[in-house]
Amino acid sequence: MSTSTATTSVVNLQPPQKLVQPYIQTSLTEVTDILPIKPPCRIFFKNELEQPSGSFKLRGIGHLVQKSIENALQNHPNKTIHVFASSGGNAGLAAAYSAYFYKVKCTVVVPVICKPVVQEKLKSYGADIILFGNTINEADQHLKNLLNSVDLESVSPVYCHPFNNPIIWEGHSSLVDEVTTQLGKQEKQHLKGMVCSFGGGGLYNGIYEGMKNNNVEGEILLLETAQAPTLTQSLEADEVITLKSVNSIATSLACSYTTEQSLEYFKNKSQIESRLELIDDVDALRACLAYNKCLKKVVEPACGVALSVVYNKIDLLYKNFGHLHPDDIVVIVVCGGSCTTESDLSTYKQMITKSESKL
Numbered sequence: 432m433s434t435s436t437a438t439t440s441v442v443n444l445q446p447p448q449k450l451v452q453p454y455i456q457t458s459l460t461e462v463t464d465i466l467p468i469k470p471p472c473r474i475f476f477k478n479e480l481e482q483p484s485g486s487f488k489l490r491g492i493g494h495l496v497q498k499s500i501e502n503a504l505q506n507h508p509n510k511t512i513h514v515f516a517s518s519g520g521n522a523g524l525a526a527a528y529s530a531y532f533y534k535v536k537c538t539v540v541v542p543v544i545c546k547p548v549v550q551e552k553l554k555s556y557g558a559d560i561i562l563f564g565n566t567i568n569e570a571d572q573h574l575k576n577l578l579n580s581v582d583l584e585s586v587s588p589v590y591c592h593p594f595n596n597p598i599i600w601e602g603h604s605s606l607v608d609e610v611t612t613q614l615g616k617q618e619k620q621h622l623k624g625m626v627c628s629f630g631g632g633g634l635y636n637g638i639y640e641g642m643k644n645n646n647v648e649g650e651i652l653l654l655e656t657a658q659a660p661t662l663t664q665s666l667e668a669d670e671v672i673t674l675k676s677v678n679s680i681a682t683s684l685a686c687s688y689t690t691e692q693s694l695e696y697f698k699n700k701s702q703i704e705s706r707l708e709l710i711d712d713v714d715a716l717r718a719c720l721a722y723n724k725c726l727k728k729v730v731e732p733a734c735g736v737a738l739s740v741v742y743n744k745i746d747l748l749y750k751n752f753g754h755l756h757p758d759d760i761v762v763i764v765v766c767g768g769s770c771t772t773e774s775d776l777s778t779y780k781q782m783i784t785k786s787e788s789k790l
């Protein structure tokens with residue numbers, strides 16, 4: 432799919448029209464020479480933290496909201512469009528930003544533990560926030576009850592699941608379209624693969640589809656935390672399983688289940704070889720700190736998980752990409768995230784020290 436860099440919001444939604452996407456083209460930067468450990472090949476960062484909502488989630492969820500609005504304008508032009516989401520993290524922010532971008536209503540139900548920084552951001556996008564329940568599941572149940580009471584005669588509701596929707600994956604696949612264009616024909620030939628973190632599997636599905644669409648033959652290295660081993664356990668069981676409890680510091684990866692499609696893609700080795708590694712929460716924190724030292728930017732542990740392969744877990748790069756040559760290129764998806772602040776980094780430092788003192 433093609434992308435467009437949007438700078439202005441759509442003020443008057445009139446049918447029929449193709450709307451611009453709310454997400455932007457992010458930069459792709461080579462970091463080979465500024466990493467603390469010399470990597471075996473060229474390393475590029477795809478900087479999704481630059482998205483207006485703070486993470487890659489805006490690609491997929493923005494695409495879903497865009498398509499839903501186009502559809503509503505076409506088929507129910509007199510109804511009010513209303514976006515609903517139940518994520519207290521980056522997916523909720525992406526839904527709220529998309530609604531703000533298109534100037535439509537948005538309600539986000541979040542658990543009472545939702546971080547104040549996220550609540551403030553949601554408010555700044557004009558979303559109505561409802562604090563409900565102690566977990567995402569409880570918040571989501573409340574959202575579903577709300578949806579059941581919507582007057583469908585006058586409202587077109589747009590429900591945004593955080594990851595489980597093929598339209599969301601299609602939106603995420605735009606990330607690979609951009610990477611291949613930004614690399615250019617010549618360098619694309621050296622692209623050996625991409626590295627990303629795995630939560631529910633939306634990002635992975637999008638990258639897999641994007642690599643297929645762009646005829647990239649290579650590898651995807653997925654990382655999840657040992658504290659939220661959603662894909663690991665489903666692969667072991669050879670079916671999608673629901674974890675009883677997930678308690679990872681990488682809160683954005685703490686999904687209790689994955690998509691069926693992720694399992695299928697993982698097992699299909701015909702063009703793209705997918706690999707999976709588990710790292711400890713503490714290693715994700717170490718990577719957040721190393722990235723901050725290197726580039727003076729703040730990302731969530733959910734993103735640190737992927738970054739670890741070029742900072743504190745570089746052995747995983749050697750292990751999973753085989754014989755890398757200096758000309759080869761590996762792209763790390765710096766997926767971003769708005770749930771971590773500068774002051775959280777000091778807390779991470781203390782957590783790392785504490786965990787090391789236990790050894």
Ligand SMILES: Cc1ncc(COP(=O)(O)O)c(C=O)c1O
Pocket residue numbers: 486488520521522593594628629630631632633634635683684686731733734766767768
């Ligand atoms: C910053 C960040 N990275 C990675 C993920 C994982 O994405 P997915 O659930 O699509 O696998 C999330 C999910 O919320 C996220 O917020």
